[in-house]
Amino acid sequence: MSRPMVETKPKHDVIVVGAGPAGLACSTELVGLGVSVAVVDEQGEPGGNIYRNVTHLSAQQRKVLGLDYTIGRELVEAFLAAAPDYLPRAHVWQAEATGNVCLSQNGKSRKLHAAYLVLSTGAMERPVPFPGWTLPGVMTCGGMSNLYKVSGLIPSDPVVLAGSGPLLWLVAEHLFVMGAPIAAILDTSTRKGAASAARHLPGALGRLGYMMKGLGMMAAVKRAAKENKTPIYRDVKNLRAEGGERLGKVRATSGTQDLCFDVATLLVHEGVIPETALLRQAGCAHRWNPVQRYWHADVAADGRTNLPSVFVAGDGAFVHGAKSAQLKGQRTALSIARELGRLSEVEFRSRVGSVSKELDKELRPRPFIDALYAPRGDLFHVADDTIVCRCEGVAAGRIREVARTGVVDPNEIKSIIRCGMGPCQGRMCGSAVLELAVEASGVAAEQIRALRQRPPIKPISLEELAAADLDVVSPRAGRADEETR
Amino acid sequence: MKADVLIVGGGLMGCATAIDLVRHGKSAIVFEKDVPGRHASGHNSGGVRCQGRDIREVPLAVLSRKLWDDHPDTVGSDCGFHVSPRLRLAENDGDMAKLEKRHGELSSMGFEHEVLADREEVRRLSPNISRHVVGGLVCYTDGLANPMLTSKAYAAKAEALGVRVLSHHATVSVSASANGFALKTSDGKTHEGGALVNAAGAWAGKISAMLDDPLPVVPVAPTMMVTDRVPGLMNGTSLGLTGRALGLMAAKNGTVIVGGGYRSPFDFDNEKIWIDSTQMAKASKLMLEILPKLRDARVVRFWSAFEGNLADKVPIIGESTKVPGLFHVCGFSAHGFQLVPAVGRVMSQIVRGLSPEISLSDFRPDRFA
Numbered sequence: 001m002s003r004p005m006v007e008t009k010p011k012h013d014v015i016v017v018g019a020g021p022a023g024l025a026c027s028t029e030l031v032g033l034g035v036s037v038a039v040v041d042e043q044g045e046p047g048g049n050i051y052r053n054v055t056h057l058s059a060q061q062r063k064v065l066g067l068d069y070t071i072g073r074e075l076v077e078a079f080l081a082a083a084p085d086y087l088p089r090a091h092v093w094q095a096e097a098t099g100n101v102c103l104s105q106n107g108k109s110r111k112l113h114a115a116y117l118v119l120s121t122g123a124m125e126r127p128v129p130f131p132g133w134t135l136p137g138v139m140t141c142g143g144m145s146n147l148y149k150v151s152g153l154i155p156s157d158p159v160v161l162a163g164s165g166p167l168l169w170l171v172a173e174h175l176f177v178m179g180a181p182i183a184a185i186l187d188t189s190t191r192k193g194a195a196s197a198a199r200h201l202p203g204a205l206g207r208l209g210y211m212m213k214g215l216g217m218m219a220a221v222k223r224a225a226k227e228n229k230t231p232i233y234r235d236v237k238n239l240r241a242e243g244g245e246r247l248g249k250v251r252a253t254s255g256t257q258d259l260c261f262d263v264a265t266l267l268v269h270e271g272v273i274p275e276t277a278l279l280r281q282a283g284c285a286h287r288w289n290p291v292q293r294y295w296h297a298d299v300a301a302d303g304r305t306n307l308p309s310v311f312v313a314g315d316g317a318f319v320h321g322a323k324s325a326q327l328k329g330q331r332t333a334l335s336i337a338r339e340l341g342r343l344s345e346v347e348f349r350s351r352v353g354s355v356s357k358e359l360d361k362e363l364r365p366r367p368f369i370d371a372l373y374a375p376r377g378d379l380f381h382v383a384d385d386t387i388v389c390r391c392e393g394v395a396a397g398r399i400r401e402v403a404r405t406g407v408v409d410p411n412e413i414k415s416i417i418r419c420g421m422g423p424c425q426g427r428m429c430g431s432a433v434l435e436l437a438v439e440a441s442g443v444a445a446e447q448i449r450a451l452r453q454r455p456p457i458k459p460i461s462l463e464e465l466a467a468a469d470l471d472v473v474s475p476r477a478g479r480a481d482e483e484t485r
Numbered sequence: 486m487k488a489d490v491l492i493v494g495g496g497l498m499g500c501a502t503a504i505d506l507v508r509h510g511k512s513a514i515v516f517e518k519d520v521p522g523r524h525a526s527g528h529n530s531g532g533v534r535c536q537g538r539d540i541r542e543v544p545l546a547v548l549s550r551k552l553w554d555d556h557p558d559t560v561g562s563d564c565g566f567h568v569s570p571r572l573r574l575a576e577n578d579g580d581m582a583k584l585e586k587r588h589g590e591l592s593s594m595g596f597e598h599e600v601l602a603d604r605e606e607v608r609r610l611s612p613n614i615s616r617h618v619v620g621g622l623v624c625y626t627d628g629l630a631n632p633m634l635t636s637k638a639y640a641a642k643a644e645a646l647g648v649r650v651l652s653h654h655a656t657v658s659v660s661a662s663a664n665g666f667a668l669k670t671s672d673g674k675t676h677e678g679g680a681l682v683n684a685a686g687a688w689a690g691k692i693s694a695m696l697d698d699p700l701p702v703v704p705v706a707p708t709m710m711v712t713d714r715v716p717g718l719m720n721g722t723s724l725g726l727t728g729r730a731l732g733l734m735a736a737k738n739g740t741v742i743v744g745g746g747y748r749s750p751f752d753f754d755n756e757k758i759w760i761d762s763t764q765m766a767k768a769s770k771l772m773l774e775i776l777p778k779l780r781d782a783r784v785v786r787f788w789s790a791f792e793g794n795l796a797d798k799v800p801i802i803g804e805s806t807k808v809p810g811l812f813h814v815c816g817f818s819a820h821g822f823q824l825v826p827a828v829g830r831v832m833s834q835i836v837r838g839l840s841p842e843i844s845l846s847d848f849r850p851d852r853f854a
Contacts, residue, residue: 405637415527415528415631415632415633421786423783425786452788454787455762455786455787456786459783459785462772462773462779463769463781466772470766
């Protein structure tokens with residue numbers, strides 16, 4: 001935590017936003033090719049969410065988290081050895097299509113200029129509202145996993161896990177290994193998901209190792225659940241968190257059975273979606289994915305977007321997991337190096353083949369996994385009184401009411417009832433507002449304009465903005481400079 | 486399709502005109518290339534102010550202010566309107582002299598809506614104001630409203646009254662003949678009408694050019710921002726400056742909406758605006774000079790949308806001198822929101838061949854010639 005802040009040169013060839021697997025691999029590769037790179041990251045240490053705190057793990061944590069996690073260490077060490085200009089604890093609040101970014105670090109905002117911008121903002125857990133989701137004591141599986149990665153903290157009182165997706169099972173496995181008491185696991189996925197996933201199975205089997213690992217994880221959780229007498233309920237619906245000041249009870253149904261647990265912690269997880277706020281603010285074109293039901297940046301294989309200076313690498317473009325993100329980051333680096341003239345066409349070709357091949361192999365099981373863990377059709381069909389927008393306290397019923405009048409564009413819904421108008425700009429409620437509008441109006445999601453994101457994508461104080469060093473450098477002048485060097 | 490009046494632009498001016506026309510027995514079709522309220526109508530700062538308006542606009546603004554109170558009856562929604570006195574600050578004696586002069590001018594015209602405020606009254610209205618402010622001019626009945634809600638309410642009311650509001654119908658071409666106008670939309674269909682209203686906002690210059698009646702309306706991208714909630718800090722009073730560009734609106738929910746003539750660069754043909762954060766940094770500096778306590782307020786969002794601008798900053802409202810039956814209502818230059826209800830009424834009057842209840846001679850389309 002005491003790494004000195006690197007004095008940043010006024011101009012870089014490339015700015016990489018995010019120091020997860022994609023950002024680390026991309027910047028390391030670029031530096032190796034003689035490209036000057038600045039890496040801006042919100043965390044204090046490189047690694048992103050997936051490899052959080054990876055260089056400071058105790059032997060015990062390493063053992064629990066396993067090989068998949070600790071390979072992140074090599075990635076971080078290579079990044080530190082490459083030594084790009086690294087700006088930790090900094091958040092980008094505006095990305096410009098020309099390749100510049102406005103960022104806030106240590107309470108000060110300034111602008112960085114570069115010829116290319118790589119947005120490797122990663123993924124976030126899909127926020128799904130349900131009654132009581134705002135109660136203290138309700139957190140996401142990812143949040144819990146960050147806790148034990150950083151501090152080794154685990155809950156000492158029984159917890160309930162509820163949701164769907166690989167991370168739910170991974171966190172369950174980790175908690176069992178660390179000896180945390182689990183009162184129950186509530187699996188909210190449907191059999192329908194399994195049925196539609198089956199047709200992707202042949203492709204997925206091309207990556208047998210990966211599939212076996214997933215099955216192994218599930219088997220380990222089932223075994224541990226049996227040993228610990230932890231029930232696993234299937235086809236769980238009607239999840240509800242109850243309590244006054246904080247969580248006291250979790251209720252749900254499984255088939256015809258009513259479930260009730262007296263617990264102080266509920267860990268939820270409903271899959272992972274790309275973190276697109278900065279991408280959308282920058283103006284990257286997006287596409288709708290009907291299986292996973294999210295908007296994602298429309299990128300070429302090398303992460304190229306509709307904006308000539310902007311690339312998106314990693315899960316931020318589409319959620320494919322850490323290993324793929326790393327390869328995507330590398331792939332993007334090769335394309336940018338070629339455009340900057342640091343790789344000849346011949347060199348580029350000789351390098352890109354192996355990366356692309358490995359990436360293809362990595363992506364093979366994804367259609368199966370995406371279908372298997374597709375969000376349940378009625379996932380967002382919450383009761384009218386359920387709060388959807390946490391910032392502004394807007395409930396589901398109000399959103400339905402507006403959508404039924406024919407206003408289905410989340411941007412317009414936002415302007416009318418303030419849903420998504422708070423500091424998070426709909427990051428937490430955007431998915432739900434869209435699904436509620438779809439449910440109430442019958443209009444298909446892809447026909448509806450995606451929620452716009454405006455700078456600053458994370459709030460900054462007025463004092464900081466007033467003092468910000470934002471003097472504009474013409475991006476064209478920057479390019480000319482590049483060519484004459 | 487045929488109608489008495491074809492209206493290009495489904496924003497507030499177009500819909501307000503349509504509503505009044507059908508209420509007086511005329512049929513109308515509104516052609517909207519996107520959806521009502523997509524640009525300036527739905528994304529302005531929401532200021533409903535008489536204070537500080539160009540003297541030429543004051544009679545319209547005063548009528549309009551009365552009509553804002555009638556919105557629940559006229560369009561079925563209060564449009565989110567609430568009163569927030571608008572106080573224009575004098576930061577020095579020179580500013581104060583300007584405000585006194587304006588006050589004198591208004592009084593001589595018989596308008597009493599703006600009142601001079603001394604140091605003490607300024608501090609009563611806005612207790613956190615910086616010490617250097619010497620006085621001001623205040624309009625106690627000004628307020629703000631929700632532009633998107635207003636846009637949707639007007640469009641919905643127009644439709645309810647029988648106006649065809651055609652969203653996603655861009656006007657591809659329009660021509661005038663002895664019998665009226667023929668307008669072709671992006672779906673390939675042609676529509677006919679006896680009169681044509683150009684209420685196309687930032688696109689009004691393009692529409693007027695199609696009819697060989699070019700107007701100097703140019704697109705601009707007014708840029709605004711909003712803070713998180715700072716309850717009580719503004720004391721419900723909205724602020725403006727006299728010698729510098731800043732407008733601060735005290736929304737009922739406790740946020741502060743910031744505008745005042747800031748602009749961003751854009752690519753009009755592709756409808757892209759690149760929000761210029763340096764402009765918002767400038768506004769922030771001014772805000773801290775005026776209300777130092779805003780220091781810790783957080784800026785939540787910048788935004789911008791296209792608007793039609795004219796060099797002399799007052800709109801064009803009137804019949805074309807070149808093309809009979811063509812009526813322009815455009816170029817509101819980023820302060821048309823408050824004028825909407827009154828403009829709808831006078832537009833309908835002139836389209837129906839009546840003389841308008843308020844003189845529009847200052848807004849003639851041919852004044853630039």
